[in-house]
Structures are given as structure tokens and as C-alpha cells.
Amino acid sequence: MKFRKIGLMALASLFVASACGGAPAAPTAAPAAKATDAPKPAATAAPAAGDVVTIEYWQYNFQARIDAMNELIKQFEAQNPGIKVVHNSEIPYDNFLDKIAASAPAGVGPDVATMFNGWVPSWVNAGYLVPLPEKDFPPADIEKNFTSMVQGTKFQGKYWALPTAVRSLALFWNKDMFKAAGLDPEKPPATLDEFVDYAKKLTKTEGGKITQEGFAVEMNGQAHQWFREILTRQFGQIPFSADNKTLNYGSATACNAWKWLTKFETDYKTGSNDLFDGATTAFTNGKLALHIDGSFRLGALAKAKDLNFGVATLPTKDGINANFGSFWTHGITKKGAADPKRLEAAVKFLKFITSPAAGTLWVKTTGELPAQLTAAADPTLQSDPKLGAFAKAMGYSYATFFVDETKQRKNLIDAFDAVRLQNAEPCAALADAVKKDQALYDEFWAKNK
Amino acid sequence: MSLNTRRVIWAYAFLLIPLAFFLFIRFAPTLFSFDVSLRAFNPLAEVKPYVGLENFAKVFKDIGDPTHPTRKAFENTFKYVLIGTPIQLVLALGIALLLNSITRFRTIFRVIYFIPFVTSAVAVAWVWRALYMPDFGFLNLVLGLFGLPSQRFLLDINQSLPSVTAVVVWQGLGFAIIIFLAGLQAIPETFYEAARVDGASRWDIFRHITVPLLNPTIVYLAVLQTIAFLRMFTEVINLTRQGDGGPLNSTTTVVLRVYREGFGSQNMGYAAALTVVLFFVIMLITLVQMKFLQRRFEY
Numbered sequence: 001m002k003f004r005k006i007g008l009m010a011l012a013s014l015f016v017a018s019a020c021g022g023a024p025a026a027p028t029a030a031p032a033a034k035a036t037d038a039p040k041p042a043a044t045a046a047p048a049a050g051d052v053v054t055i056e057y058w059q060y061n062f063q064a065r066i067d068a069m070n071e072l073i074k075q076f077e078a079q080n081p082g083i084k085v086v087h088n089s090e091i092p093y094d095n096f097l098d099k100i101a102a103s104a105p106a107g108v109g110p111d112v113a114t115m116f117n118g119w120v121p122s123w124v125n126a127g128y129l130v131p132l133p134e135k136d137f138p139p140a141d142i143e144k145n146f147t148s149m150v151q152g153t154k155f156q157g158k159y160w161a162l163p164t165a166v167r168s169l170a171l172f173w174n175k176d177m178f179k180a181a182g183l184d185p186e187k188p189p190a191t192l193d194e195f196v197d198y199a200k201k202l203t204k205t206e207g208g209k210i211t212q213e214g215f216a217v218e219m220n221g222q223a224h225q226w227f228r229e230i231l232t233r234q235f236g237q238i239p240f241s242a243d244n245k246t247l248n249y250g251s252a253t254a255c256n257a258w259k260w261l262t263k264f265e266t267d268y269k270t271g272s273n274d275l276f277d278g279a280t281t282a283f284t285n286g287k288l289a290l291h292i293d294g295s296f297r298l299g300a301l302a303k304a305k306d307l308n309f310g311v312a313t314l315p316t317k318d319g320i321n322a323n324f325g326s327f328w329t330h331g332i333t334k335k336g337a338a339d340p341k342r343l344e345a346a347v348k349f350l351k352f353i354t355s356p357a358a359g360t361l362w363v364k365t366t367g368e369l370p371a372q373l374t375a376a377a378d379p380t381l382q383s384d385p386k387l388g389a390f391a392k393a394m395g396y397s398y399a400t401f402f403v404d405e406t407k408q409r410k411n412l413i414d415a416f417d418a419v420r421l422q423n424a425e426p427c428a429a430l431a432d433a434v435k436k437d438q439a440l441y442d443e444f445w446a447k448n449k
Numbered sequence: 450m451s452l453n454t455r456r457v458i459w460a461y462a463f464l465l466i467p468l469a470f471f472l473f474i475r476f477a478p479t480l481f482s483f484d485v486s487l488r489a490f491n492p493l494a495e496v497k498p499y500v501g502l503e504n505f506a507k508v509f510k511d512i513g514d515p516t517h518p519t520r521k522a523f524e525n526t527f528k529y530v531l532i533g534t535p536i537q538l539v540l541a542l543g544i545a546l547l548l549n550s551i552t553r554f555r556t557i558f559r560v561i562y563f564i565p566f567v568t569s570a571v572a573v574a575w576v577w578r579a580l581y582m583p584d585f586g587f588l589n590l591v592l593g594l595f596g597l598p599s600q601r602f603l604l605d606i607n608q609s610l611p612s613v614t615a616v617v618v619w620q621g622l623g624f625a626i627i628i629f630l631a632g633l634q635a636i637p638e639t640f641y642e643a644a645r646v647d648g649a650s651r652w653d654i655f656r657h658i659t660v661p662l663l664n665p666t667i668v669y670l671a672v673l674q675t676i677a678f679l680r681m682f683t684e685v686i687n688l689t690r691q692g693d694g695g696p697l698n699s700t701t702t703v704v705l706r707v708y709r710e711g712f713g714s715q716n717m718g719y720a721a722a723l724t725v726v727l728f729f730v731i732m733l734i735t736l737v738q739m740k741f742l743q744r745r746f747e748y
Binding site: 098209220 | 491492493494495582583584601604605606690691693695696697698709712713714715
């Protein structure tokens with residue numbers, strides 16, 4: 001009897017404890033509430049200035065981009081005294097999607113958010129984004145003024161997001177190694193045939209072990225993009241159907257590109273991603289001569305003081321140029337569109353941060369290239385010894401319509417591993433990977449008719 | 450209220466804190482994941498509709514596909530348990546017996562064996578990753594000294610899983626040793642004396658006194674280590690390139706799959722269904738172990 005009483009008391013106090021436990025939820029909601037409440041005091045303090053609209057902008061934590069965006073916001077607010085932009089850049093990359101996901105049901109979070117181009121379909125699918133208003137962002141103007149990559153984010157016939165800047169790929173080469181191998185250090189391989197030839201010449205072995213790599217396929221780096229979007233085109237295969245529903249990079253024609261790529265490790269033995277903790281690390285430490293990487297690598301390579309390297313446009317085949325682009329792009333959320341005043345402010349802000357001027361500011365701070373073609377065509381940028389190679393590719397760069405970038409990358413990594421570790425037949429391994437990719441697309445399109 | 454009643458009330462009051470912890474930090478998320486496993490759970494979407502057992506159907510379909518990463522994850526997880534747990538228990542018991550029989554430097558040895566256990570698993574994994582490197586890794590340098598060919602360890606499809614297991618066994622060894630030592634010291638010395646007087650050999654003593662009396666400790670450790678291997682994640686994500694459980698899914702685990710599906714591909718429903726399946730697998734294995742390993746003992 002006594003015990004039951006105590007048990008009841010314990011239960012009662014548990015409820016009290018749980019009520020207390022629930023309380024701390026309030027402060028976490030508070031900052032968001034503060035953001036929307038902010039206009040009120042401003043309005044009463046300075047009624048002449050009219051209402052100040054506050055919008056929230058989110059991007060993940062990356063210092064160069066934060067600096068660039070802070071500068072853009074400063075300029076934007078100076079031009080638009082009626083709008084205040086709250087910049088949230090505290091979220092680490094790994095948690096970015098989680099935080100966005102946690103904010104959405106609570107009705108808080110960004111009015112304008114930056115997402116990876118590959119995320120657009122799933123964000124649209126979730127009902128998180130609103131289409132860019134066509135009167136403010138006419139599709140014809142977008143297609144005329146922006147790099148061709150942006151068209152890869154067109155979804156359900158509409159544009160949902162626009163970038164400030166984009167990244168593309170280029171060939172990095174180590175000039176000192178070229179000299180040591182008797183090659184002209186200012187003349188990187190221009191064609192795929194030359195590329196193979198140079199990679200062989202630049203490989204050094206000692207007692208059966210590779211001590212200097214000519215070229216190593218880094219499938220978990222940029223090699224899968226190089227293959228999927230670039231090499232396939234150069235070997236005569238358009239990798240995706242126009243509606244992005246059918247994948248063609250597993251075809252016999254595409255497999256010629258695949259075989260060309262796998263041979264570096266299986267036949268020519270010019271290097272391996274297993275050596276020197278990966279190809280990027282190997283190139284940074286002067287152990288690898290030829291490397292395919294993105295403009296985002298320039299920052300890290302600038303810190304490698306002893307590295308004497310050049311950057312050139314990707315090698316061509318039969319005169320065919322192609323490049324792969326990826327970018328972070330800004331969209332307006334449902335929350336941002338819920339209130340006409342905020343939507344108006346969000347549209348103004350989006351126009352400002354995607355302007356050619358914003359792109360020019362951005363490239364100086366981040367090394368990413370302006371998404372607007374007029375800014376990318378700037379002669380000083382085009383002739384820049386490092387950035388020029390990336391800028392030149394703007395006109396022929398393709399952004400892949402990814403359904404699940406992580407899995408699609410993994411499928412090609414596995415196909416490549418099957419070839420090099422299990423002696424699998426290259427075309428069969430590739431076909432298997434593309435079959436898995438196709439299943440992802442079928443599932444995706446079944447949900448997004 | 451008597452003094453005794455008050456004491457009991459206080460005891461319950463203090464117990465409420467761990468109880469609240471378990472309810473809100475442990476049970477609530479578990480129940481939440483059960484709920485998620487029944488939904489098409491797009492984290493960004495406002496509506497997350499119930500889809501019945503669709504996620505589970507997909508999980509079991511994938512388990513049925515011999516090349517699917519989920520199937521590989523289950524196979525590997527069981528391999529980790531079957532290879533790792535016995536090796537860990539035997540090694541730990543052996544070392545504990547040795548430590549129990551020495552008197553000098555005993556504390557130092559114990560500290561040495563226990564240090565890996567208190568070290569961060571992430572740090573341990575990255576150090577081992579360097580040790581395992583092909584060509585220029587420490588282990589291959591040692592092999593080279595003996596004129597043995599260098600091995601690819603984590604980069605080889607067949608060596609990768611044992612290599613990962615070795616790291617986990619090495620790290621968890623200290624904990625098992627300490628528990629065994631405590632168990633060994635709880636065995637009354639008089640039993641050993643009586644046995645020696647009766648002329649029992651060392652092996653007889655070990656078999657008929659030490660092992661039976663250590664049974665509760667062995668069961669406890671077997672269950673604990675099995676659960677630890679079933680939930681393996683940190684070591685694999687840090688030891689493998691880009692944490693993908695490769696090469697060719699040869700080291701991936703169920704929990705790593707949960708993480709990749711849930712937070713890499715945003716398939717929260719599928720990931721939750723996998724969690725629920727793992728939950729029942731762990732429960733089942735634990736119950737079986739308790740039933741068959743546990744033996745009642747009368748002194």
C-alpha cells in the first residue's frame with residue numbers, strides 16, 4: 001500500500017519533470033521569433049522609413065562564401081534601406097540538411113536558402129521551394145544570361161533557384177615533373193591521346209613500386225564526373241536523355257570512354273588512388289603529375305608553397321570540348337513566399353546576389369566563377385593563369401541532373417573497384433552500375449510524374 | 450512519515466533523473482524511429498504519410514539481393530560478431546589470467562591495456578588507417594623487415610574486414626580484461642587451495658574452477674561485445690575511404706547503411722526500418738545468448 005502511494009508520487013513528479021523537460025523548447029524557437037518580430041520596433045521608431053522587412057538567408061558554413069555573402073548583404077542593405085537580411089551561416093555542411101529539415105515543420109528557417117544544385121529536385125519534391133516568379137526571372141533571360149549549367153536545375157519545366165557562381169573542372173599539371181621528364185612545362189596535354197602518352201612518360205617506378213604517378217583515377221573525387229558528363233560526350237555518347245529519364249552512360253559507346261579511363265590503372269599502371277592517400281593528396285604533395293579537379297581545389301593548392309603547377313582546360317577528343325559543372329544555388333522557400341512583402345524582398349535579394357556584379361565580387365573572394373556569362377567573359381578573368389581555364393569552360397559545361405549524387409558516385413566507384421580489384425569485365429561492371437542508377441531514376445520519376 | 454519512508458521517497462526522487470533520461474533520451478527516440486519506419490519520411494516535406502510496411506518490404510527485398518549493400522551489411526555485421534567476439538574474449542581472458550598471476554608492474558600493465566579503451570575511437574581509427582597504409586604504412590615496413598611481401602590490408606576486398614575487426618578487438622580488449630580481472634579476483638582462493646591439495650593439474654583447475662565460476666562474467670562480456678559488434682559504425686566510417694564501407698562494401702555495417710540511407714540519401718523511412726530490424730536482431734541474439742550461455746551455479 002505504502003509502496004503504491006510512493007509509486008504514484010513518483011509518477012506525479014515524473015510528469016512535473018517532463019513538463020520542465022518540455023520547457024527548454026521555448027528558447028530555441030525564440031531567435032526565429034525575434035527575427036520576424038524585429039520590424040515592429042523599427043517601424044515605431046522611424047515611421048517615415050516605412051516598414052522594414054526582415055528576411056532570413058541560410059547557407060552552410062564555409063568561410064570564403066560567408067565573407068563574400070556578408071559583403072553582398074552589406075551592399076544590398078545599403079541600396080535597400082527597407083530590407084534587412086539576417087545571415088545564418090553557422091551550420092556545418094554535414095548538418096545543413098538536418099537543420100533545414102528541422103526548421104521547416106516549425107515554420108521557421110530561411111526565406112532564401114542556398115542548396116547544392118543536385119538537391120533542387122528533392123527540395124521541390126518536398127514542397128519546400130516555390131518556383132522563381134516568371135515576371136521577375138523570365139526563363140528566356142535565364143537561359144540567355146546564365147551559364148548552360150543552370151538549365152540542369154530546371155525541374156517540372158520551371159526554374160526554382162539561381163546561382164551566384166559555379167565550379168567547373170580543369171586539368172592541373174605539375175610543371176617541375178614535366179621538366180624532369182623532358183616535357184615542355186608550359187605545354188600540358190591538349191588531347192586525350194596526348195594525355196595517355198604524358199601520363200605514361202611521367203610515371204616512375206622503383207623495384208616494382210610506383211614512386212611518382214603520371215595519372216591516378218580518383219573515382220571518389222572528380223573522375224566519376226569526368227567520365228559521366230565529359231568523356232562520354234567526347235567518345236560520342238550523350239549521357240542522359242533530354243528529359244533526364246533515361247541514362248545512356250552504360251552503352252557500348254560510353255564503355256569506350258570507361259575502358260579508356262580504367263586502363264590507367266589496369267594496363268598502363270600510371271598510378272592508383274590507393275597510393276599516397278588518394279590522388280588529390282598525391283598531387284598536393286608533388287607525387288602525381290596530372291590531375292583532374294575543380295576550381296574549389298585552388299585554395300588548398302595555394303597553401304602548398306613548393307608546388308609549381310599550371311591549370312589548363314580539359315583535354316579534348318576529336319575537337320569535342322565538354323565540362324562538368326556543379327554549383328550552390330539560391331532558392332526562395334515556401335516560408336519566404338508566404339507573405340507578399342517578404343516575397344518581394346526575397347526576390348530583390350535574389351536578383352541582387354545573382355547579378356553579374358555579385359559574381360565578379362564572388363570570384364575574388366571564393367575562386368568560384370560568375371554564373372552570368374557577361375561576368376565570366378571578363379577578359380581579366382579569362383586570361384587569369386589559374387581561373388581562366390575554368391572560365392573558358394562556362395559555355396560548354398553541363399550540370400548533371402542527379403537523383404542521388406552519393407549513390408550514383410558510389411555505383412561508379414564500385415564498378416571501377418570491380419574492374420581493378422576483381423578483374424571484372426569493364427563493360428559489364430559499367431552496365432551493372434548504370435542499371436542501379438537507372439533504378440534510382442525510375443523510382444524518382446515514379447514519384448515525380 | 451517515518452524516517453524509512455522518507456528515505457525511500459528520496460531514493461525514488463533520485464532515481465527519477467536516470468528514469469527521465471532513459472524515457473526521453475533512449476525510449477522516446479526508439480519509439481520515434483518505429484513511427485518513422487512506417488512513413489514515407491521526407492524530412493523537408495510537411496506531410497509524411499504512413500505507407501504501412503513498404504519500407505520493411507524494401508529492406509527485406511534488398512536483404513534478398515546477394516549484391517545489394519544492405520545484404521552485404523548484414524553479412525559483414527554477423528562476420529564481425531562471429532570473428533570478433535570469440536577472439537576478443539579468448540585474448541582478454543588469456544591476458545587477464547597472466548595479469549592475475551603477476552605481482553610486479555601489474556598496475557602498469559593494466560593501464561597499458563586499458564588506454565586504448567579510453568581513447569577516442571575516431572582517433573584510434575585514423576592512427577590505424579595510417580599504420581595500414583600500403584607501401585609506406587608502418588605494418589608493411591615491419592613486414593618488409595622480415596622479407597615478407599607488403600599487404601593491402603584495408604584496400605583489399607578479403608583483408609579489409611579482418612583488418613577492421615583487429616582494430617575493434619584491440620581497442621575493446623582493455624575493458625574485457627578489467628572485467629575478467631574483477632571476475633577472477635572474486636573467485637575465493639580457498640577453492641584453488643583445495644584443488645591443489647587434491648592434486649588437480651593447472652588445466653583441471655582452469656577448466657573446473659576458473660571457467661565455471663567466471664561464467665557470469667563470460668556471459669556478461671559475450672552479450673556486451675556481441676551488441677557492440679552488431680552496432681559497429683565509428684571504426685568503419687573512419688577506417689574506410691570516404692567512410693563508404695568499401696572496397697566494394699566489404700566492410701560496411703548495418704548501422705553505416707542506416708547512416709548513409711538516412712543522412713546521405715534522405716531515405717529516413719528506409720533507414721528507420723533498418724534500425725528496427727537491427728533492434729529485433731540484437732534483441733533476439735541477446736536472448737538466445739542469455740538462455741544458452743547462462744548456467745546457474747551453486748557454491
